[in-house]
Amino acid sequence: MNRALQTLAVVVFVALMGLVISRWRINGLSSLGWVALAIAISLIRAPYSRRTQHNTITSKREVTRERILLMLVMLGGTFIPLLHLSTNLLHAANYTLPAWTFYAGIAMALPGLWLFYRSHADLGDNWSVTTELREGQTLVTNGVYARCRHPMYAALFLLFLPQVVFVQNWIAGPIGPVIYLVLYLIRVPYEEAMMRDAFGTEYDDYVRRTGRVWPRLSAASTAP
Numbered sequence: 001m002n003r004a005l006q007t008l009a010v011v012v013f014v015a016l017m018g019l020v021i022s023r024w025r026i027n028g029l030s031s032l033g034w035v036a037l038a039i040a041i042s043l044i045r046a047p048y049s050r051r052t053q054h055n056t057i058t059s060k061r062e063v064t065r066e067r068i069l070l071m072l073v074m075l076g077g078t079f080i081p082l083l084h085l086s087t088n089l090l091h092a093a094n095y096t097l098p099a100w101t102f103y104a105g106i107a108m109a110l111p112g113l114w115l116f117y118r119s120h121a122d123l124g125d126n127w128s129v130t131t132e133l134r135e136g137q138t139l140v141t142n143g144v145y146a147r148c149r150h151p152m153y154a155a156l157f158l159l160f161l162p163q164v165v166f167v168q169n170w171i172a173g174p175i176g177p178v179i180y181l182v183l184y185l186i187r188v189p190y191e192e193a194m195m196r197d198a199f200g201t202e203y204d205d206y207v208r209r210t211g212r213v214w215p216r217l218s219a220a221s222t223a224p
Helices: 002-022 030-052 063-086 100-126 151-160 175-199 201-209
Strands: 057-060 132-134
Touching: 002 030, 002 063, 030 063, 030 100, 063 175, 100 151, 151 175, 175 201
Parallel strands: none
Antiparallel strands: 057 132
């Protein structure tokens, strides 16, 4: 049943994306930026989702809260933008930005995509979409995790912020980054508590030499 639902979701997603592309003259060139970004994110994450789906989970945190937060992110980052770009329901709330902002959005998204990919690649089998520990979990401190504990959150901030430029609507544009900021503020504290419980002083040492989403320029720095 889960496989059937996933297949249906993919089919609906692709169909709606096709509809959005066909309406680009209505929504503007910027809407194609959002489509390209959504597809790129999905393509980067897909192989890691398949690779880790059979992991044996040993610990989960805040399961109900996690589900709610992830549903809200999906709503604000995918469903509402798709609803706006594929219909006329929210067009009364449209705004128009100068043409150069489209290229500013691309300039922000490209390093975000690179960091998103590197974060998955460096985590490997340790990655999961929810806050959980798997059997054989290790503390990753190499690659983009060497000076930053949460580079994937940093990447997703860079990927959500251009939504304001690509989806020029007062409802469908800002809602994605706002909801993602809420997820970050709620989720990171209990995610770090889980890692501290799992790795103890090793994680405390790691925290002291790294920043949260912004790299520390030196190990001696104390700013997060």
